[in-house]
Amino acid sequence: MTTNNLQPTTYNFIVSGGGCSGLSLIMRILSEPSLSNKKILLIEQSEKNLNDRTWCFWEEGKGFFESVVCKQWSSSWFHANGYSSLNELGSYRYKMIRGIDFYRHCYQVISSSPNVTVVHDKVISIQQESDGVRVFTERGEHKGGYAFNSILFDDPLQQKNAHHLLQHFKGWVIETEEDAFDVDACTLMDFRVDQHHGTTFVYVMPLTQRKALVEYTLFTEQLLKDDQYVDGLKNYIKDYLQGVNYRIEEEEFGVIPMTSAKFKRKEGNTMFIGTAGGQTKASSGFTFMFIQKQSAMIVEQLKKTGNPFYHPSKIDRRYHWFDRVLLNVLIKRRVPGDQVFKKMFQKNPIERIFRFLDNETNMGEEIRLISTLPTIPFLKAGFEEI
Numbered sequence: 001m002t003t004n005n006l007q008p009t010t011y012n013f014i015v016s017g018g019g020c021s022g023l024s025l026i027m028r029i030l031s032e033p034s035l036s037n038k039k040i041l042l043i044e045q046s047e048k049n050l051n052d053r054t055w056c057f058w059e060e061g062k063g064f065f066e067s068v069v070c071k072q073w074s075s076s077w078f079h080a081n082g083y084s085s086l087n088e089l090g091s092y093r094y095k096m097i098r099g100i101d102f103y104r105h106c107y108q109v110i111s112s113s114p115n116v117t118v119v120h121d122k123v124i125s126i127q128q129e130s131d132g133v134r135v136f137t138e139r140g141e142h143k144g145g146y147a148f149n150s151i152l153f154d155d156p157l158q159q160k161n162a163h164h165l166l167q168h169f170k171g172w173v174i175e176t177e178e179d180a181f182d183v184d185a186c187t188l189m190d191f192r193v194d195q196h197h198g199t200t201f202v203y204v205m206p207l208t209q210r211k212a213l214v215e216y217t218l219f220t221e222q223l224l225k226d227d228q229y230v231d232g233l234k235n236y237i238k239d240y241l242q243g244v245n246y247r248i249e250e251e252e253f254g255v256i257p258m259t260s261a262k263f264k265r266k267e268g269n270t271m272f273i274g275t276a277g278g279q280t281k282a283s284s285g286f287t288f289m290f291i292q293k294q295s296a297m298i299v300e301q302l303k304k305t306g307n308p309f310y311h312p313s314k315i316d317r318r319y320h321w322f323d324r325v326l327l328n329v330l331i332k333r334r335v336p337g338d339q340v341f342k343k344m345f346q347k348n349p350i351e352r353i354f355r356f357l358d359n360e361t362n363m364g365e366e367i368r369l370i371s372t373l374p375t376i377p378f379l380k381a382g383f384e385e386i
């Protein structure tokens with residue numbers, strides 16, 4: 001007779017953190033017939049009942065979360081001092097998803113899936129074991145085959161040999177007394193604002209002719225004081241929205257790390273997902289679509305092999321170099337950020353820019369795009385980053 005000291009695996013998958021990446025992954029697992037019966041445990045510390053963020057991103061065609069897209073635009077403005085352009089987005093749409101709609105939608109699907117258990121608890125640590133993982137929380141411990149972790153236990157900004165910038169922003173949803181917005185076109189970047197803190201722009205996402213999300217955004221090393229963001233927003237509205245009367249309906253504040261720091265991809269049977277898994281694009285802060293791609297790859301790999309670990313492609317490494325070069329240029333102020341983006345938007349079709357920022361260009365397109373940027377500063381940064 002053999003004895004087996006190993007405890008039975010309770011869950012196939014433990015998802016640690018139920019925000020954008022944890023929920024995106026579970027939703028995709030549930031939509032894949034060969035995986036939809038797997039036993040899943042989701043551990044999330046909060047109730048997710050607040051509209052704590054708004055995701056904006058570009059996408060071709062209808063996406064996996066199309067049903068919760070609250071608004072989309074087929075053209076977008078770019079402004080910098082001395083240059084403005086209205087760009088038709090071609091096959092792309094710039095889309096907006098409100099956090100609260102996303103959370104409600106996902107938790108509704110999850111609560112009607114008997115194989116998914118949700119625990120509201122704080123994850124303390126994840127231990128790797130020979131046959132899986134053990135996740136320790138404030139109130140207990142759970143055993144699973146694989147863990148998908150989106151909690152940042154180590155601060156990547158502590159890595160000394162990496163470039164770090166912060167993308168920080170304050171946004172207001174404002175309602176105006178008169179018509180003030182063109183609902184068909186959003187403003188992706190408007191650099192016609194004071195640049196003395198560093199790279200600074202505003203983006204405007206019109207929801208109706210009288211309502212828009214206006215966000216004052218910086219790529220710098222230090223955060224500002226709250227009243228400096230408020231002044232940035234007020235000044236922009238005064239200068240570029242014809243001094244309309246408005247009231248603030250909602251407010252958001254966010255900080256996204258833009259860093260060349262290395263993020264762990266895996267440890268034992270744990271896979272790191274979302275921002276904690278390096279899915280925030282270092283040079284732009286965009287994350288939502290990278291999370292979608294990562295979730296799709298994990299599900300594909302699980303379907304094919306039964307384990308979630310896929311190999312990063314060589315192309316990913318090339319894009320990490322591009323990201324480091326752009327961070328190098330911005331941090332060392334080799335060229336002011338507004339000038340870099342002005343050149344990029346002046347000399348390239350928007351679809352090429354989107355593909356480049358999505359890590360989806362071919363080498364020819366990359367050479368064409370990079371050759372439109374200020375040559376000497378980018379060459380110097382490029383050599384430094386090899």
Ligand SMILES: Cc1cc2nc3c(=O)[nH]c(=O)nc-3n(C[C@H](O)[C@H](O)[C@H](O)COP(=O)(O)OP(=O)(O)OC[C@H]3O[C@@H](n4cnc5c(N)ncnc54)[C@H](O)[C@@H]3O)c2cc1C
Nearest residue numbers: 017019020021045053055056122123254274275286287288
């Ligand atoms: C305000 C804001 C606006 C953003 N806007 C955009 C945008 O427009 N476009 C874009 O591409 N990206 C945007 N981002 C960046 C990125 O898309 C989001 O941060 C996204 O939510 C990252 O997903 P995630 O799963 O990695 O982290 P999160 O969504 O933050 O999920 C992590 C989850 O883990 C939970 N958690 C944390 N610690 C513990 C613990 N110890 N135990 C249990 N649970 C825990 C948290 O409550 C959270 O629910 C934005 C970020 C912010 C902050």
